[in-house]
Amino acid sequence: GAGVSQSPSNKVTEKGKDVELRCDPISGHTALYWYRQSLGQGLEFLIYFQGNSAPDKSGLPSDRFSAERTGGSVSTLTIQRTQQEDSAVYLCASSLGTTPLHFGNGTRLTVT
Amino acid sequence: DAKTTQPNSMESNEEEPVHLPCNHSTISGTDYIHWYRQLPSQGPEYVIHGLTSNVNNRMASLAIAEDRKSSTLILHRATLRDAAVYYCILRGLLTTSGTYKYIFGTGTRLKVLA
Numbered sequence: 001g002a003g004v005s006q007s008p009s010n011k012v013t014e015k016g017k018d019v020e021l022r023c024d025p026i027s028g029h030t031a032l033y034w035y036r037q038s039l040g041q042g043l044e045f046l047i048y049f050q051g052n053s054a055p056d057k058s059g060l061p062s063d064r065f066s067a068e069r070t071g072g073s074v075s076t077l078t079i080q081r082t083q084q085e086d087s088a089v090y091l092c093a094s095s096l097g098t099t100p101l102h103f104g105n106g107t108r109l110t111v112t
Numbered sequence: 113d114a115k116t117t118q119p120n121s122m123e124s125n126e127e128e129p130v131h132l133p134c135n136h137s138t139i140s141g142t143d144y145i146h147w148y149r150q151l152p153s154q155g156p157e158y159v160i161h162g163l164t165s166n167v168n169n170r171m172a173s174l175a176i177a178e179d180r181k182s183s184t185l186i187l188h189r190a191t192l193r194d195a196a197v198y199y200c201i202l203r204g205l206l207t208t209s210g211t212y213k214y215i216f217g218t219g220t221r222l223k224v225l226a
Binding site for chain 2: 004031033035041042043044045048050056058091093095098100101102103104105106
């Protein structure tokens, strides 16, 4: 595709429910990042995938958060038992080697 | 991870140049300086990057201090469409684990006045 695609663009869920957020990176990009942006804040690093290497999960805030990347392409970020503090915009980015990051427009998650 | 420091906000008049500063006193010799900007309701977009020498592209110029402890993003003629949050980030060399970790701060919110 032309750019990084994220779905859904908006998600409203009840506290305690699980949610899955999807990221389709640019074709051929080997690196994929997830970030979280709370209202009025900067970007918080969550997780990074690079090719077939083990992902860098050092930014995941709790064990309720997990992510996978199937076939080196599409990635899914899963949040279990959502809490109100999980409300934020979740951004995905991809890159190839040392090229700049290309971001999607994010998924706005609201936990009620 | 090396940190950057930027002013929270700046204002500029339309059609005038804007100089957005960034301090990175703990930068290492192999860290690249990257700038991204985030328009309202969008993901960040790449602006420019450099290592030691000043850089120019169609969007902006990057001036890097001789000691590399600071840099300045220059928008030569600000337009209303340049109103955004500008992030200055340090990106290190690829580690043995294959990780580039781009650490974003809170950036500088640029307001452009008509």
